[in-house]
Amino acid sequence: MKVCLIAPIPPFRGGIAKYCYSLAQELEKRHELLLLSYSRQYPALLYGRKPQKSAVCDTGQTAGQFSRLSYDVDSLNPATWQEAVQRVVAFAPDVVILPWWVTYWAPQYAWLLSRFRKRGIKTMLLCINVYDHEDSALKKLLTRCIVRRADLLLVHSEMERTELRRIAPATVIRKELLPIFSYTASLAKNIAGPLNLLFFGFVRPYKGLDLLLRALCLVRDIDVQLNVVGEFWDGKQEALQLIGELDIASRVTVVDGYVTDEEMAGCFARADVVVLPYRASKTSGVIATSYGFGKPVLATDVGGFYEVVKDGVTGRLVPPNDVQAIADGIRWFYINRQVDFGGNIASFVERQMSWKSLVDVVEEMVLS
Secondary structure: OEEEEEOOOOOEOOHHHHHHHHHHHHHHHHOEEEEEEEEEOOOOOOOOOOOOEOOOOOHHHHHOOOOOEEEEEEOOOHHHHHHHHHHHHHHOOOEEEEEEOOHHHHHHHHHHHHHHHHOOOOEEEEEOOOOOOOOOHHHHHHHHHHHOOOOEEEEOOHHHHHHHHHHOOOOEEEEOOOOOOOOOOOOOOOOOOOEEEEEEOOEOHHHOHHHHHHHHHHHOOOOEEEEEEOOEOOOHHHHHHHHHHHOOHHHEEEEOOOOOHHHHHHHHHHOOEEEEOOOOOOOOHHHHHHHHOOOOEEEEOOOOHHHHOOEOOOEEEEOOOOHHHHHHHHHHHHHOOOOOHHHHHHHHHHHHOOHHHHHHHHHHHHHO
């Protein structure tokens, strides 16, 4: 099968680029792949003027893994969109895959999807998120306009499949759980000393860091340490002020900034539990990353989290927006350190969260 993937990959930072890179690696193994990545993803202002690319990524090594790779698409330059279409037409793929996660991409995707449809080229939107985490009526309208233009839709949660059925009832829609990112897992158990919690990734209001900080106040009788590792989009001073007001500075370490894969591995190796106290979400790359390191998660029961967090087996689910429930979840992990979370996670992942199984579904959708 001939597949074209138009998507960001490293040196772009963040979970989306890692996701698309892992997908591309699996596609390259099994099919003829045309991989069109970006010279520029976002305007600097939209990305908070933070660096969008990793300074330590070896692009030469990345390029050596793919037979047809270019970094020529500019999300702000329609001329590069036309050049991408010309390359795709010359390649004559069985399908063009576009990841969808924020409505920023609506203008470019609307243009691309219309051009591919005119040329009879089948398209698939791989919906990492259907709607923005912080959406609005306008963003929802744009999302509906885009997803209706695709021939195939693939999502990672049952909730999002239900949403898409309402938006595009005549379109082929499939669900496959978000695959994990593969890392070297640390299987050693910490059965004494402090319980080490990790809050990881971009810090944004919907992720509920403030709820987790307040929950720490309710477990002062047990030895718990929290590492907050990730870039603050906003609200850093408010978080630091809250840590001071709650008198938990001795239990919290804040690392504000992008971390390399090596640094990330150290963060997860030290963690006993990864905490996602989200107010709202559908899926999370942080859960996939945690499982890649063999680490259980304490997560709120939002979106499709219930599909990937098996309560008491691979982690713990608690009600959202409930500080006491988060505190109870922390205490549960402190008491139940002997559970073989790593073994449970490995067993679950092998069955349901692999890149192989994701590409299997892509093949079935395209060839059926």
